[in-house]
Amino acid sequence: MLTKLSQLGEFGLIDLLKKYKGGGASVIKGIGDDTAVVPLDAKRYLLLTTDMLMEGVHFKRSAPPRSIGHKALACSISDIAAMGGLPRYALVSLGVPGNLSWAFVRDLYQGMDTLARKFGIAIVGGDTIKSARLVINVALTGEVNKTDVVYRNGARPGDRIFVTGALGKSLSTGRHLKFTPRVKESQYLVRHVKPTSMIDISDGLTADLGHILEESKAGAVLEEKRIPRRAGAGLRQALYDGEDFELLFTVPARKAALLRKNKFYPIGEIVARGRGLSLQDKTGKLTKIRPRGYTHF
Numbered sequence: 001m002l003t004k005l006s007q008l009g010e011f012g013l014i015d016l017l018k019k020y021k022g023g024g025a026s027v028i029k030g031i032g033d034d035t036a037v038v039p040l041d042a043k044r045y046l047l048l049t050t051d052m053l054m055e056g057v058h059f060k061r062s063a064p065p066r067s068i069g070h071k072a073l074a075c076s077i078s079d080i081a082a083m084g085g086l087p088r089y090a091l092v093s094l095g096v097p098g099n100l101s102w103a104f105v106r107d108l109y110q111g112m113d114t115l116a117r118k119f120g121i122a123i124v125g126g127d128t129i130k131s132a133r134l135v136i137n138v139a140l141t142g143e144v145n146k147t148d149v150v151y152r153n154g155a156r157p158g159d160r161i162f163v164t165g166a167l168g169k170s171l172s173t174g175r176h177l178k179f180t181p182r183v184k185e186s187q188y189l190v191r192h193v194k195p196t197s198m199i200d201i202s203d204g205l206t207a208d209l210g211h212i213l214e215e216s217k218a219g220a221v222l223e224e225k226r227i228p229r230r231a232g233a234g235l236r237q238a239l240y241d242g243e244d245f246e247l248l249f250t251v252p253a254r255k256a257a258l259l260r261k262n263k264f265y266p267i268g269e270i271v272a273r274g275r276g277l278s279l280q281d282k283t284g285k286l287t288k289i290r291p292r293g294y295t296h297f
Helices: 010-017 065-082 102-118 183-192 205-216 235-240 253-260
Strands: 036-039 044-054 086-096 122-130 135-145 160-163 197-200 219-223 247-251 265-271 277-280 286-288
Touching: 044 065, 065 086, 065 102, 065 135, 065 183, 065 197, 086 102, 086 183, 102 122, 160 253, 183 247, 197 205, 205 219, 205 235, 205 247, 205 277, 247 253, 253 265
Parallel strands: 086 122, 219 277
Antiparallel strands: 036 044, 044 135, 086 135, 160 247, 160 265, 197 247, 219 265, 277 286
């Protein structure tokens, strides 16, 4: 019996595609993290990531084209940051309607170029095709010291859970078009506390925490009163809205005090897998919740 993609869901589809991985025994990390990780040299790994943005899904064409370009590159930079790395080289491919103006495309590229210069990224090529809707694909490489790379699978019971900033209402406020990828924060973390796991929040806090829990075979308790919220955002939006692009990470309890002094936000604790994911309210009551957020199918 044929299964529709809407029944599989985005991550169900990814799970089925994992087996089509070609050859090559040198891969350090393939599908299942923020980037792929492959050998570079004796001290470093090469990071590879790609993000595809489509008009009507990730942005509206009425948005400023420079902001659209900014977001297209920023999403991939955020993935590199989530691995503890630094971004290096980008390939940009466009699917563009024939009636789109040159000025729009120019401004879109200027948005990417400005951000690329800020992070020392070289845009080295790409491809263009005609498309019914505007589609932007960015493939980005980065590098990371072998001792600094952070995966999703290292969280352990007792670790504290942190985020790098306020959550919720990113889409409705337009922040998703102008956020700054947390590369600076990532570099601080790998140099001073070495997170046990890390991911960037693109699909929503609980959805992306769910990826860490699945890969780490762990559970978690989130503390309602500690979750930082963007102005006007309620608890539900902070838990489930996507497009925040803050870093979500875990550290051993003994290192948590250092982070509280440096404007990182503690929001909970990793617990045994059998306890699942729970939310602790202001009275201390625990309620089981499911990892939920944005999915494409």
